[in-house]
Amino acid sequence: xxxxxxxxxxxxxxxPFYYYDLNLLQQTLLACADAAKVYNFHVHYAMKANxxxxxxxxxxxxxxxxxxxxxxxxxKALEVGFDKRKVVFxxxxxxxxxxxxxxxxxxxxxxxESIQELEVINGLxxxxxxxxxxxxxxxxxxxxxxxHNITTGLxxxxxxxxxxxxxxxxxxxxxxxQLDFVGIHFHIGSQITNLDVYKNLCxxxxxxASWFEERGFLVKVLNVGGGLGIDYHNPDNQIPDFxxxxxxxxDFLEVRPNQEVHFELGRALVGQCASLVSRVLYVxxxxxxxxxxxxxxxxxxxxxxxxxxYHQIENLSRREHVQLANLIKYDIVGPICESTxxxxxxxELPETFRGDFVTLRSAGAYGEVMASNYNLRNEMRSVxxxxxxAD
Numbered sequence: 001x002x003x004x005x006x007x008x009x010x011x012x013x014x015x016p017f018y019y020y021d022l023n024l025l026q027q028t029l030l031a032c033a034d035a036a037k038v039y040n041f042h043v044h045y046a047m048k049a050n051x052x053x054x055x056x057x058x059x060x061x062x063x064x065x066x067x068x069x070x071x072x073x074x075x076k077a078l079e080v081g082f083d084k085r086k087v088v089f090x091x092x093x094x095x096x097x098x099x100x101x102x103x104x105x106x107x108x109x110x111x112x113e114s115i116q117e118l119e120v121i122n123g124l125x126x127x128x129x130x131x132x133x134x135x136x137x138x139x140x141x142x143x144x145x146x147x148h149n150i151t152t153g154l155x156x157x158x159x160x161x162x163x164x165x166x167x168x169x170x171x172x173x174x175x176x177x178q179l180d181f182v183g184i185h186f187h188i189g190s191q192i193t194n195l196d197v198y199k200n201l202c203x204x205x206x207x208x209a210s211w212f213e214e215r216g217f218l219v220k221v222l223n224v225g226g227g228l229g230i231d232y233h234n235p236d237n238q239i240p241d242f243x244x245x246x247x248x249x250x251d252f253l254e255v256r257p258n259q260e261v262h263f264e265l266g267r268a269l270v271g272q273c274a275s276l277v278s279r280v281l282y283v284x285x286x287x288x289x290x291x292x293x294x295x296x297x298x299x300x301x302x303x304x305x306x307x308x309x310y311h312q313i314e315n316l317s318r319r320e321h322v323q324l325a326n327l328i329k330y331d332i333v334g335p336i337c338e339s340t341x342x343x344x345x346x347x348e349l350p351e352t353f354r355g356d357f358v359t360l361r362s363a364g365a366y367g368e369v370m371a372s373n374y375n376l377r378n379e380m381r382s383v384x385x386x387x388x389x390a391d
Contacts, residue, residue, distance in 0.1 A: 183221025297334020
């Protein structure tokens with residue numbers, strides 16, 4: 001991903017910053033679009049993963065829709081030019097203000113996560129003279145076999161309507177004059193690498209689709225969510241196997257004629273296209289631990305502190321020494337006044353010095369968007385793309 005010219009260009013830039021490989025992003029989007037087209041599947045981009053302007057432009061140009069989980073994301077999607085007929089609004093806590101704005105924008109649909117939310121959307125639609133298309137998000141109680149903190153499809157999670165509440169949900173839909181039921185929605189978690197999990201999801205989707213049909217509802221849309229993971233341990237030009245992913249749903253979903261299958265992919269599209277680039281401030285060598293202290297911290301990349309996420313860490317300034325030198329184990333930490341401000345423990349790197357450039361790979365998803373100015377740190381610096389650095 002990084003050339004010698006890139007590294008020489010970095011010397012003139014203030015660190016830390018996110019470095020985007022727009023070529024890899026475009027290749028990933030093309031691979032996804034081509035694989036989905038085979039089965040006429042519809043893909044919405046999960047905007048929470050990354051809403052960098054250049055990233056959104058590339059995704060919009062690729063023809064994808066937008067999966068939003070806040071009113072701000074809905075507004076941003078429409079502002080940058082996503083087709084409103086491809087914008088969906090999910091989330092367990094939609095405010096009245098957010099709902100009204102989405103109603104007035106006439107987005108494709110709301111993914112509704114509680115019976116009370118159905119009642120609220122119907123009431124607001126009536127007040128404002130609108131109709132609302134809704135899909136019911138169901139909690140299928142399917143284990144995604146991923147980190148506990150990023151599961152979303154178990155009975156213990158806050159997301160979706162539980163199966164035992166569906167009769168009341170169906171009755172609310174019948175009573176709600178301003179609502180148009182379009183389908184059912186699922187999302188079981190994030191960073192899923194075992195595709196067999198999706199077979200289990202398909203079984204549940206088929207059961208719930210039949211349940212609604214047996215009660216007289218026309219299920220136009222099967223929205224199976226996303227969650228497809230990336231390989232954080234092998235970040236070089238790793239494009240997920242979209243063909244295998246979509247084929248699972250082609251083989252195991254019972255799709256009726258004129259029924260659409262929708263997906264909400266985020267990390268799989270953008271995860272590998274960016275790295276966080278930082279400088280070494282200090283090296284502290286001790287008897288039990290060696291520390292490399294970076295000028296980037298949990299304020300720039302929260303994932304390791306939040307749920308012990310792994311990112312491959314490389315010393316760009318010493319790449320030519322990796323095969324020649326004896327590797328030293330370092331704890332790679334940031335400058336934040338928190339003990340959890342740690343990117344990796346016992347990371348093997350060539351001997352590292354103050355001023356070296358260090359990169360944390362696979363940071364395109366849930367990296368820049370989660371940055372903060374905790375400790376009154378400066379806001380995240382300008383984002384530099386491959387094309388801009390080459391100019």
